[in-house]
Amino acid sequence: MLQIYNTLSRQKEHFKPLHEGHVGIYVCGPTVYGDAHLGHARPAITFDLLYRYLMHLGYKVRYVRNITDVGHLEHDADEGEDKIAKKARLEQLEPMEVVQYFTNRYHRDMELLNVLPPSIEPHASGHIIEQIAFVQKIMDKGYAYVSNGSVYMDVEKYAKDYPYGKLSGRNLEDIVTETRELDGQQEKKHSFDFALWKKAAPEHIMHWPSPWSEGFPGWHMECSAMGTKYLGEEFDIHGGGMDLMFPHHEAEIAQSCAALGHDSVHYWMHNNMITIAGKKMGKSYNNFITLEQFFAGKHELLEQPFSPMTIRFFILQAHYRSTVDFSNDALVAAEKGLGRLTEAYQRLMKIKSSATSSVEIGNLRERCQEAMDDDLNSPIVISHLFDSARAINTVFDGKGTISEADLEELRAVWKTYAMDILGLQLDGVQDTGAGMDAYKGAIDMLLNMRLEAKRNKDWGTSDKIRNELTALGFTIKDTKDGFEWSL
Numbered sequence: 001m002l003q004i005y006n007t008l009s010r011q012k013e014h015f016k017p018l019h020e021g022h023v024g025i026y027v028c029g030p031t032v033y034g035d036a037h038l039g040h041a042r043p044a045i046t047f048d049l050l051y052r053y054l055m056h057l058g059y060k061v062r063y064v065r066n067i068t069d070v071g072h073l074e075h076d077a078d079e080g081e082d083k084i085a086k087k088a089r090l091e092q093l094e095p096m097e098v099v100q101y102f103t104n105r106y107h108r109d110m111e112l113l114n115v116l117p118p119s120i121e122p123h124a125s126g127h128i129i130e131q132i133a134f135v136q137k138i139m140d141k142g143y144a145y146v147s148n149g150s151v152y153m154d155v156e157k158y159a160k161d162y163p164y165g166k167l168s169g170r171n172l173e174d175i176v177t178e179t180r181e182l183d184g185q186q187e188k189k190h191s192f193d194f195a196l197w198k199k200a201a202p203e204h205i206m207h208w209p210s211p212w213s214e215g216f217p218g219w220h221m222e223c224s225a226m227g228t229k230y231l232g233e234e235f236d237i238h239g240g241g242m243d244l245m246f247p248h249h250e251a252e253i254a255q256s257c258a259a260l261g262h263d264s265v266h267y268w269m270h271n272n273m274i275t276i277a278g279k280k281m282g283k284s285y286n287n288f289i290t291l292e293q294f295f296a297g298k299h300e301l302l303e304q305p306f307s308p309m310t311i312r313f314f315i316l317q318a319h320y321r322s323t324v325d326f327s328n329d330a331l332v333a334a335e336k337g338l339g340r341l342t343e344a345y346q347r348l349m350k351i352k353s354s355a356t357s358s359v360e361i362g363n364l365r366e367r368c369q370e371a372m373d374d375d376l377n378s379p380i381v382i383s384h385l386f387d388s389a390r391a392i393n394t395v396f397d398g399k400g401t402i403s404e405a406d407l408e409e410l411r412a413v414w415k416t417y418a419m420d421i422l423g424l425q426l427d428g429v430q431d432t433g434a435g436m437d438a439y440k441g442a443i444d445m446l447l448n449m450r451l452e453a454k455r456n457k458d459w460g461t462s463d464k465i466r467n468e469l470t471a472l473g474f475t476i477k478d479t480k481d482g483f484e485w486s487l
């Protein structure tokens, strides 16, 4: 039975969905004003793992991951310029051109990482009406006030009726000392009040009419409004990076409780952060490496390119609640590990069964399920797969045998856990489009021609085929039965 760690209760809980057989998940998606980096890849992959596993368990899953395209201001608080509006101003583009451009690139990166698209991907800018209605509900309940055309959450009043800070474990005094004094603060009763609606300054290019002013919603409002719109006033799982716990998710809880009288979310899940050579990712460290830079190997911290699958494997090798420290060496190790798994998978597809098994395949399926049921313990699943790779290699090397039933079971478990649940593309090539069989067939054909040339002692042709495929990035290995290749 699936257990997940609920950030709210700070313990692992048996997962029980609100509606039998159905699960609703909301995950905070990217703010689309720049290219995706490792900090985007980790939540995307973590919740992709959850999504895939819940579907494997037979649930019908509605997975909502939003696109933030308005209201996320520079300082993550209520101040500064809108991140997208700023980019649009600098590049002399329409804000929606910036949004579309980076959304397209985000989708491309996610596809390369084999992250499944969510069931619904709502944009904040497409849900202004819902957000205004949500703010109005909070106003009607008396937990918000209007000041100079902006609407703020009355946190002090709210905290008298509900526990504000319960998710992040903060209390109001901590929050007061943490909240920086910024421009526009004089509009608020207290520094910890946060904006539900902001009146747009004259130079602000993204604004909509509302009962309070021509303006735009506060950043936290979109998730409350879109989460309840698509998943209901109560839903199962809300996820995101740990950095969103405060203020973003804490504010979401306050907005829901204030408007609806109860919390919306049953299980809060947060993935831990990625550090780069021990340091937080941040502008001041100049260590934001975009996914595209990883794939191309173009960044001063990288000594080589790393494939999207290496990045995915690297992230899954750590439990999602542990920190992951990126370094070039750690990625090189991940690349090697993934190479060994890929080789084992390809051998598994090739080996032939015998009457009996001399290798032990154990209860691999049960062990993998047990690990996944234990709060999505992907590193343990990977270590079980490595264990079984030993048996596969023994049979492949002719030092052991495997029965037909064992072989079928092993192939099925690898397909389910490595490919479908971990989402690792182990067939040697990424992309599973319709042209893939033809492509693989063509490489096999070339390598068979090379075998033939070798048999005829035509070394010129044999070397030419090997060298040219190698130059294209293929790795070719001669084996006793013929060859193995990977890209």
Ligand code: ZN
Binding pocket: 027, 028, 029, 223, 248
């Ligand atoms: Zn959010």
